[in-house]
Amino acid sequence: MISFIKKHLNKIGSLLALCGVLFLGIKLHTYSANISFNLIPIEKWCLFILLTLAYGILCLLNAISWKYNLKHCHVTIKTLDSVSIYGVSQLAKYLPGNVFQFAGRQALGMANKINAKALVKSTFWELVLLCLGGAILSTLMITILTPFFTPASAIIATIIFIAIYLTLLKHFTSIQLAKAAFINLAFTLISGVSFLLLLKILNFPIGNLQGHEVVGAYILAWLIGLITPGAPAGVGIREVILLYLFKDAISNEDLLLTVLLGRVMTVSGDFIFYVIALICGYIKKSRSINNA
Known part of the structure; x- marks a missing residue:
């Protein structure tokens, strides 16, 4: 049984990612059905698409952070490998349980001959840094x-x-883990700023709220969703927290539409990251064939 699992590790990781894609499609369909598209003019949709594309591309920071994380665990891999493994496995976070992205990364990492213990340690440190x-x-x-x-x-x-x-x-662990933490902080901050930019694009008033408060509140809602057991990608948790924190500053209609679009943006961005990871995997495979 163990030998069978080792032999098919790559397929197991890919299967988990495929399940994530299926759940992703369901979530996108659910959110799109609740949005009043006629309220948003075409020029704002264009800005929203650009913001989503930027978010998806910036998801690469997570893979780079994981690369430094692995280096702290005494494993060195190429950026192309980190993007390919991290991006493909990441969609599995939309599966119920909120742990399958780590299981998929473990399987894909081992299939790419990365030390199993180092992968487990990197998962631990990633959760700590997050x-x-x-x-x-x-x-x-x-x-x-x-x-x-x-x-x-x-x-x-x-x-x-x-x-x-x-x-x-840096002092108690390593410079590599400090770099991973810095990149992780940058992406988390960008996520919060993306939500603020979405409010600006839609021209929704935010009352007495300051920009940094919107960013911080979004990050807090994301964090609570992250640590909530059984909530895939914090679905539902993040939205409820945001509705509560902003209820006195933003009208219910504007806030609900922004929260829903914010989720569509992050889910779509994760899919864009997944496509980039597939392309990186194809490039890696092509190089291996050419060098053979």
């Missing part, structure tokens, strides 16, 4: 809960926390 990074960036929204903090103090405090966080990582 949680710590999300918690630190969530402090941007502290002024929503405690108005006596000024916007400047919230931003400065966040920058100080980031500096301390990266310094401690």
